[in-house]
Amino acid sequence: MALPAEMPADLHKAITLFCEKDPEDLQLNDVLGVTEIMALCLRDLFATEDTPIFSSAVMMAAYVRGARERLKNVRPASLRDEDLPLAREELEAIVAHTEEATNTIMELAETMMGLDPEESNYSETVNDSLMQIFEACAFQDITGQRAGKVADTITTTSEQISVVASVLGSAHDKTVGPAEETEEEARRRENLLHGPQSGSQAITQDEVDEMINQDDIDSLFD
């Protein structure tokens, strides 16, 4: 595509570089870069006249500059290649460590449960088992630290997504719905629960009991 000769040199250069790029490799920042130069050229072109085009060009240039500034600290590659895989590893380690500690504690409890208090070594075995239970409970410190790292990654990810969403203008856009649900996701949604709830969302055992004991509850929901 031939570009007009009278085009400002900066814009000419930016568009040439833009067009030379593989469309697959184009990034939002490339688009913003060209848009900013275009907006600045428009602004300069209409600077002598007080026209809506001039005002729009000024606004557009300011918006693009602001967007580029906000995106400066977004590091999707770092999130994808380092932070999120690391968070996954931390979670897997938490599950493994918790399981190991639980098994150790239960084995010791089962040992104590099977002891005969009349046996001569009863007291010694119980004391040894209790000490090992205390030691196994150290898992909470380690898993707590790991969980803290995962929480930090979630916060960083959330902040970076918010920046991108605000640049794209979708941060408060309720019309932007979730991605289309796959068949497997629908099946899981219909059949499986979501696991433990946080304190504010969960209902208590007493409230569950009340519902279970309410004889006419079925008729209320028919």
Place this chain on the structure above:
Amino acid sequence: MSVDTSMQVLVVDDYKTMIRIIRNLLKQLGFNNVDDAADGSAALEMMRARKYGLVISDWNMEPMTGFELLKEVRSDEKLKATPFIMVTAESKTENVIAAKKAGVNNYIVKPFNAATLKGKLVTVLGDF
């Protein structure tokens, strides 16, 4: 009538640790004959092969959930009278209602303690 603690109990959960916890609690309460299954379909197969006096089942399992197991049990002439206690970590009102409508005898929210389990067993089976 007192409860026959020698009855066969089936614990259904996909977490071995939870099965072990419930098994130990049941043992402390005097129930020593406990079988386990990792999901609803395995449990159903076991129930069709052997008579169980009580089923304690988790909800979240695959391929067959505890809720689906409950519905299967209640629609099976031979199994439908089996006492069934649901145990889940999620305690949403709609889930409790769904389980009740499907015929659950009681519903326990995880995490729970021995006293809660015993209380539910007494409610469902009678004093022991």
